[in-house]
Amino acid sequence: MKRVRISAWAWRLALYWLLGVMLASGGAQASPAEAPAAAGRGYVEQARLAAHGRELVLSGWAAPEQGNVFLTNLIVQVGGCEVYRGRLAGASARPDVVAATGRTAWLHSGFQLRVQLPRGLPSGTQALQVKGRLGDGREFDLETPAGTITIPLSPSPSGVALGMLVLALAVPLALLTWRRRARQVGHRGWLALAAVAPFVLLVASGTTGSSMALLLAEPAVTTGSMQPWAGEPRVIRSDEWQVYTPLALAQAAHVPPFPVINRNLGSDGQNMLVMGMTAVPVAHASALAKPATWGFFFLDTRHALAWAWWLPIWGGLLAVWLWLRRLLGLAGEPAAALAAGAVLAPYSVAFSFWPAYLLMFLALGFWAADRALMARSLPARMGWGGLLGWSVAGYALVLYPAWQLSLATLAVPLALAWWWHERRRWDWHWHLWPAVAAAALVGGLLLGSWWLDAREAVSIMQATVYPGQRASEAGGDIDRWFLFKGWLNPLTLHANLGSMVPVDAASYPFLWLASGAGVLWAAWRTRRVSPLPLVLLGFAAFALGFQFLGYPAWLTRLTLWNVVTVYRLDLALGVAQLVLLGWLMAQPRAAAGVPWRGLALAVALLTAAHALWAYWRMPLDVADGLPGGFVLLSALTAATAAYLLVCQHWRAFWAVYLGWVLAAVLPFHPLGQAPRALALDGALAAAGIS
Secondary structure: HHHHHHHHHHHHHHHHHHHHHHHHHHHHHHHHHHHHOEEEEEEEEEEEEEEOEEEEEEEEEEEOOOOOEEEEEEEEEEOOOEEEEEEOOEEOHHHHHHHHHOHHHOOOEEEEEEEOOOOOOOOOOEEEEEEEEEOOOOEEOEEEOOOOOOOOOOOOOHHHHHHHHHHHHHHHHHHHOOHHHHHHOOOOHHHHHHHHHHHHHHHHHHHOOOOOOOHOOOOOOOEEOOEEOOOOOOOOHHHHHHHHHHHHHHHHOOOOOOOOOOOOOOOOEHHHHOOOOOOOOOOOOOHHHOOOHHHHHOHHHHHHHHHHHHHHHHHHHHHHHHHHHHOOOHHHHHHHHHHHHOOOOHHHHHHHOOHHHHHHHHHHHHHHHHHHHHHOOOHHHHHHHHHHHHHHHHHHOOHHHHHHHHHHHHHHHHHHHHHHOOOOOOOOOHHHHHHHHHHHHHHHHHHHHHHHHHHHHHHHOOOOOOOOOOOOOOOOOOHHHHHHHHHHHHHHHHOOOOOHHHHOOOOOOHHHHHHHHHHHHHHHHEEEEEEHHHHHHHHHHHEEEEEEOOOHHHHHHOOOOOHHHHHHHHHHHHHHHHHHHHHHHHHOOHHHHEEEEHHHHHHHHHHHHHHHHHHHHHHHHHHOOOOHHHHHHHHHHHHHHHHHHOOOOHHHHHHHHHHHHHHOOOOOOOEOOOOOOOOOOOOHOOOOOO
């Protein structure tokens, strides 16, 4: 009994001691003199919106109060929604903060942060809150004087426009998936569904890939709504959004509209017939050969701009598809892959599809000439001859000699090789001459009418230092590594790397070594040599020699290549390679064997070795911007494509080739709805400017 009483007293003493400790600690926590120190301090000096209201740029300084913890994250909230939580990299020196606070440890406390705002963020004035987070989990608020940020209305496609976009993509994909059903529709129905229907839907939706949102950004002469739904406008495409698009709009706004001489431009006006590429709308007979401008004559501004954007793409796809099917005897799907490789190539996309527009006229001219030679009736031959003349006029009025002359140099021997192959099928009877006459009449009338009203402006242009007197090109100015640059386009098309901007980086993914090996392998198997691949390889040798070695002045003058710049030969070389690939696809498949596999493996290894050699030859300002892993991936992709090409695994080859191309080009242009109308800026209108 005695032990029990001692044990009870012990438990009571322990309980009293525990309560005393708890009360003492609670009192200490409640003491205001011992409140925890602030976690940190900071100040948001600038908070602004950039990139058309979708990018928040913050700058200021932030630092922890205690030196034994680190500032690990910034947390940004807009309208109560967290839009960013992440680390800070590259803190900047802030001696002014040290001078103001006396805290030398806060020297490297400066920051600048770019935050991509979500498109679902409500528009209008929203509260802005910025917090710092320390490594021990504590957070503190940064002082933000403004406290708010005004979010512009986020553009989004209407239900109708979105439906049209979906249908425009669904139609060709459905035909590709259900190709057996597509064949039952018939040749004409297939074309209408595969090319015409998507074009009509895209124009009706009013969407465009133009970067003219930069034109309408403040300060601007005109105002209008043009915010892209996806992607960002490209400053590098200034010749599209800053030159040709505003000139087309200036033509429509002129009174009377679409003049030959626009009196609103310059003191003496500007002759608008000398605008090349896809040109601008002019009420003139030559406008019949400028189909990209037709929409301005019967559509409102929104749909006319959509017409001008989409016609080079879908017109190019359709024309190249028709031409290569006939030239190479390919089925619809292989010819479609080749057409996509030509029209959607990074080089075409980087120049706003102007190369595709020129290629459309070339392909239509070839196709029309073939149809005229195959036609049996006189009216049919004259009709196809008229289309040939129209194509020649359209080709000439693009007015860019570097592309036109290099493509023509390829087209002439290619036409001769085609004639040699088809000489027994083409009809050379007397009624061919009316077709030639129709071509000469249509082309002559269109170009003659243009020359009568443009010759004075052309004469003035020829007297200029540039571009008029730029006629002394000798070649030999290309670095050796440029042949590999097309395989780097998933990165280089979207960044300025030192001396190389996206339009200079853009190219075709070239595979000349594999293509040449494929031709030699086919010649060895069949024991005969076709003139078509010889012409293509011969042109490639001539063009590459001009690029890398250069030619004497007498030869460049004789071939007219004295006006061809070496940096604009990618289009002709790309077309030559794609036609050569099509010819290889049309050849009988080789039987599997050790020599065939060994050749393919050797070509793949040489392709990868050339890619790495090209990387080592790059200027450091370019190479430093290319991650080594990406270069290695590009080399492996090129080697894989080369192996599949020589092995004639065409489905896998096009999956790799077109997949790489689409990965580069799909994010390049923005996508948005063109403005329905434009208005003069309010300040200019108030000043009496009209």
